[in-house]
Amino acid sequence: MDTPVVQTNALTRTYIMGRNRVDALRGVDLCVRRGEMVSIMGASGSGKSTLMNLLGCLDRPSTGAYNLDGVEVANLSKNELAEVRSRKIGFVFQGFHLLPRTSALENVELPLLYRRDSLTTPPREAAKAALQRVGLGDRMDHDPSELSGGQQQRVAIARALVTSPALLLADEPTGNLDSRTSVEIMALFQELHAAGLTVILVTHEPEIARYTERIVELRDGLIVRDVPVEDPARATHDLKEAAHATQDPNNPTHATRDLDHPPSLVLAAGGES
Amino acid sequence: MTWHRLLGMALRSLIRNRLRAALTTLGVVIGVGAVIVMVAIGEGAQRVIEQQIENLGTNLIVVTPGSTTVGGARQGAGSASRLTTEDAEFLQRETQLLAHVSPVIATFSQIVGGDGNWRAPISGVDVDYFEIRDWEIAEGRAFDASDLQGKRKVAILGSTVASQLFGDDSDPVGASVRIRNVPFEVIGVLAEKGQTADGGDQDDVVLAPYTTVQTRLSGRQFVAQILGSAYSAEEVGEAQEEVALLLRESRQLGSWEEDDFTVRNQTQIAEAAAGTTETMTVLLASIAGISLVVGGIGIMNIMLVSVTERTREIGLRMALGARGSDVLSQFLIESLVLSAAGGLLGLLLGAGSAFVLSLSTGWAVSLSVSTILVAMGFAAVVGVVFGFYPARRAASLDPIAALRFS
Ligand SMILES: Nc1ncnc2c1ncn2[C@@H]1O[C@H](COP(=O)(O)OP(=O)(O)O)[C@@H](O)[C@H]1O
């Protein structure tokens, strides 16, 4: 196939704080092909966030090489990194990070305003399309405070998509959501992945990781496991099942998608071990 | 990011914090308002002085007692340096270059006449006074030589005095007024002349022959000033030199002695007067300017708070592709908008106050385009200068740390 989206070579990152040195990453070789959907797992302190920051061009490695979508980025300047982020990366954060008192539409538009190249579609139109894609076509003018957690994360995902990035990075995207909403968000990621998007997400929950195709596990700054997921779970399927299980007989048309807080929802845990 | 996007963004984030933004601009509003009012008053005064001095009469030469300032200190204001009517008369006899000469004896007195009672300055003058001051008689006649020689008790009223004593429409010519209980016949009323620079009323005056004032009213030989006028504007300089020489002779000054009087022409008087108000204007404007700087510090303070509060927003913007320079301009434009809005409001406030002030006190105010531009420019500079440090701080944040900030 074509070039990998992510290709790192002996990537290290050492934090130096006075006399203390923390080797957060100690030589990471990671290759993610276009269209893959990968989970990065590992205990707290294993280096997941450090790796995400490097992959997202928010930080530079201490040593090693990193080729992102055909561009060597390990030694770029701050401004060049900003440019790479603006063109190639879409971020989704655990805490959503939406601008308060700013409509969903304006939030989604934001990354386009920092693009220095000329855009084919006007920001407003592109933002509308992205919101429609995540199923929030009818919530464009709402402020984050008027949206549920799941809806806020959808806005954040739309914001990550709006620039058509080569790589979507999500750091614990379901960490602030209940289990039902988490599955809904994973359904959305799977949908985007099916449409060809490359997705890397950090999670410490195996129930979430099993919706991806491949699990990379870090320990003490090294990759200790890199395995494909056999028969990844399908989020839409799980949602239907759950809806069926909790369906109110008096209300057979119960909508599944907007349910953020179902009274009881048991998910099949631990897909692979 | 284009500037109109940045501006829109700045406006939105300020609107999100309306009250805070309003309170922040208040400092600049007051600062700019104060500058505008102060300069408006100062310039107004200056304008009046300029007009006034044009009104003084053409080719005017003024002699005052005391030498010009030397090294900043006024020299010899003692009794020895007083001007006398003899000096004036000596000038009148000997001058070749002056067209007119008149002493002015100044005193102050209660005047009773008509139905009224009024306190006004009395000027004892010679017949030439009206020519020198370029002052017309509205009704009646001016003094003539026989009035002076005969020390006649005749008076010419300024229009203010006339209306205070006799009412607005009556004709006081021929009436009698008592000045220090001495009866004077009113022989004329002066044409209206208006205000002086310091708001004084030039028409609040009574003129009488100086010989009469000297003998009947003040009993003194001293004159406040001697006025003269040259034949033409070109001859004013020469005439001044001649006046100085004649006065030295009249006052019997030795060659080693300095002049104990000052001879000035219209321009020099104008400069002196303008200089004083200019100093005043600058002083007032700098005091007002200080409040503008204080306003700027207010902006800096709030912008620093805002940068801290919005650390995560800044981190997010950087993660989304904003460069340091984008963040810098965002915050710089926010503080610029704050100070510019403050400047505009201050301009309205200042212009309004100046207008109200001129209505209520009668002071002349003048607001020039350059004053407005300077005040607005100063406000903008304050915005940029005091906004720069917080904006720099925002721009130099590390995106990772900023995103994690709570
Ligand atoms: N900015 C930093 N300065 C110093 N040490 C850091 C910094 N960020 C992370 N570390 C250290 O690097 C190691 C890896 O951290 P991190 O990448 O955040 O792990 P994870 O996200 O897997 O919990 C930890 O030991 C952490 O303390």
Ligand SMILES: [Mg+2]
């Ligand atoms: Mg982490």
